[in-house]
Amino acid sequence: MNLEPNTVIETGAAALLFAAVFLVGGRVHPLRALIRDRRSIISFSAGMSAAYVFVHLMPEMSGARRAFADSVSVELPHEGMVIYFLALIGFLAFYGLEHLRAHLRESEEAEEDGGAFKLHISGFAAYVGLMSYLMVRNLEETALSTGLYAIAFGFHFLTLDHALREEHGTAYERVGRWVLAAMAVVGWAAGVLFALPHHTIALLLAFVSGAVIMNSAVMELPSEKDGRFLPFMLGGLVYGLVLLPLG
Secondary structure (H helix, E strand, C coil): CCCCHHHHHHHHHHHHHHHHHHHHHHCCCCCCCCCCCHHHHHHHHHHHHHHHHHHHHHHHHHHHHHHHHCCCCCHHHHHHHHHHHHHHHHHHHHHHHHHHHHHHHCCCCCCCCCHHHHHHHHHHHHHHHHHHHHHCCCCCCCCCHHHHHHHHHHHHHHHHHHHHHHHHCHHHHHHHHHHHHHHHHHHHHHHCCCCCCCHHHHHHHHHHHHHHHHHHHHHHHHCCCCCCCHHHHHHHHHHHHHHHCCC
C-alpha cells in the first residue's frame, strides 16, 4: 500500500526524534521546567510508557488479532489466538536477552565492550528498528496514532537510553547510541520502502507488544533503590487519561 506524503513526513520526523533521543538523551532534560531531578524525569517517562502499554497496546492487540484472522486465506483454529502467543514470544525473547546479558556480564572482567554489550546492543537495535518500521506500517495509519506512538516511545527510548548508558558506560557512549540512532532511521526507511502483508504486521505488532511489556518491567519500572514513585505514578495517570478517550 502506498503511503501518503504526509505520513512519510510525520513518521520521518518521529524517527529523527527517536534518533535524537539516543544521540543527545544523556544531555537533554525534557520536562525540566516541571521536574528538576533527572531520575524523576526517567520515572515519569516510565509511567507514560506503562500507560501506553496498558491503555493502547493491549487493546490494539485485539485489533491485530482480528486483522490477522481477516487477512489470511485459511480458516484459523482458535480465531487467531496465535497473536497472543506471539506477544508471549516477544516477552520471553527479551527476558532471555536480559538473562543472557546478565550471565555474560558476570563472566567478563570489567570489559566494557565485551559479549554482554554486543548482545544487548544487537537485541535493542532490532527492537528499535522494528518499532520504527511499525510506526510507518501500523494497523492504525492516522496522524493521531502516529503522534501518540511518537510521544510514548520517544519517552520509552529515553528510559532505554538511560538504562543502557548506566549499564555500559563509555562503550554505549562511543558506539551503542550511534547504532540505536541509526536503526531508528533504518527502520523508518524500511517502512517507507517495503510494505509487509497485514497478517505479518499483526504478528510483528504482537511480538513488539510483548517485548515492550517486558522491557517496561525490567528497565522502566523504578527500582526501590533509585526510582521515584510519585513521578512514575503521575506519568502513568496523566498519559493514561490522555489515551483513554482516544481509544
